Amino acid sequence: MLEHYLTEQSPLEHGSARATLAVSTVIFTLRPDDESGLKTLWLPLVRRTRDPHLGLWALPGGWLPADEELAAAAARTLRETTELSPRYLEQLYTFGDIDRSPDLRVVSVVYWALVRSEVAERASVGENVRWFAADQLPPLAFDHNRIVEYALWRLRTKVEYARIAHAFLGDTFTLAQLREVHEAVLQKALDPANFRRSIESSGSLISTDQHVAGARHRPARLFRYDDRAAEHEPPGPTL
Amino acid sequence: MLEHYLTEQSPLEHGSARATLAVSTVIFTLRPDDESGLKTLWLPLVRRTRDPHLGLWALPGGWLPADEELAAAAARTLRETTELSPRYLEQLYTFGDIDRSPDLRVVSVVYWALVRSEVAERASVGENVRWFAADQLPPLAFDHNRIVEYALWRLRTKVEYARIAHAFLGDTFTLAQLREVHEAVLQKALDPANFRRSIESSGSLISTDQHVAGARHRPARLFRYDDRAAEHEPPGPTL
């Protein structure tokens, strides 16, 4: 049995049907909630124009062309959906339950991505693409609700907040802006004093000489990310 | 272009060729090094009996049948290779670089598994299956060296050591045995006193009334895992 399997010559020759590969992407951005005004996580969904699940909302994605890298396919569907480029893109998980799609056996390699808030404001929103608050989603096609749940969990428990928060901001930013991102993702208030210290001691920021004036209080200093600090990465596929 | 892609009817109809899905598994066990006698990580590899990479060692795996779950396929190849059942099995990553296999486009969903030490001692070792020390591997087929590197990194940086160490041990064990597992995985000595406290305060152990006699020192108490403690899990696919 072992020998049979290991020496099998080609995937085309074995009796049972093959699984089909798809790539989907969970795309997050941060923008003010309609009511509270507080920044919350939003994501774009695509309305299905065919069966199965015609009319339901689903994650952006598509079949994997044999000549395209996985991450490239994720970035492409992201671009096609939002007309944006990802500031952060990472493989999330591969979902392959037999019955997750009614007819075909579909295995989906799912990526998660972050895009900048300001840019996402003016992103394309058509008849078949709409942004939703991440914690108020309608029932989605396939197992996509579960996938978004998992992506949210991963975002919130990711240790290297530094790179993540960076992905939501511009090149320079104040500590208050950075703290606002952390608070939105973690869904809890952070002490400004302690936040400052923990960020500064992490060494991932470079302080500029610029300040932001115009508010009726002391001007805040602008900071920039230290790209050299991004080297503390796992030796794995993330690189 | 977006519309074209999203409304595409079937993966069978688009022009370019499809990718092929495979499942591979990195199987770890703990056993004494031949020289030092210290416990180290070992894993089984399979010799390839066909091109590409004929004669090279590779991870156990095979094509994914359309009617088999991903994790089930991983467990099956594990069983076929080692005649063992996994005590721990988790999806690691999906590797899909275009050129990772010379001819076909192969996308491999890779799992990592842990098996018990004592059991692995008497595991099947044939002409085409052999156990290797995880940090002294020969050049492997495809990108399998990179995959093993990543699996090792994940094993060592996994936060919930509790379940992992458990997978290498029997139902009851002494704290010294548990500590030996942690030391082998982390490759550093741990203070017995502090190790005891950190484990006990984690609440994942149940102390039994049994003790291990026979050694020329105070008998060590046997512990058992608290399955209820395993509930502190992510809400994701791991469950």
Next chain:
DNA sequence: TCAAAAGTGTTTGTCCTACACCCATGT
């Protein structure tokens, strides 16, 4: 002059580490 947010200082408690020390057993 006052409100508001930037930024600093200080206290307190918690966790981790190192290491001294006692306990129980086989030889």
Next chain:
DNA sequence: ACATGGGTGTAGGACAAACACTTTTGA
């Protein structure tokens, strides 16, 4: 008796939370 590892106690340092306080601006 004594060597050996099981098991407990405790002091010191690192770090994080809480919060009082000073600084600098616009109104």
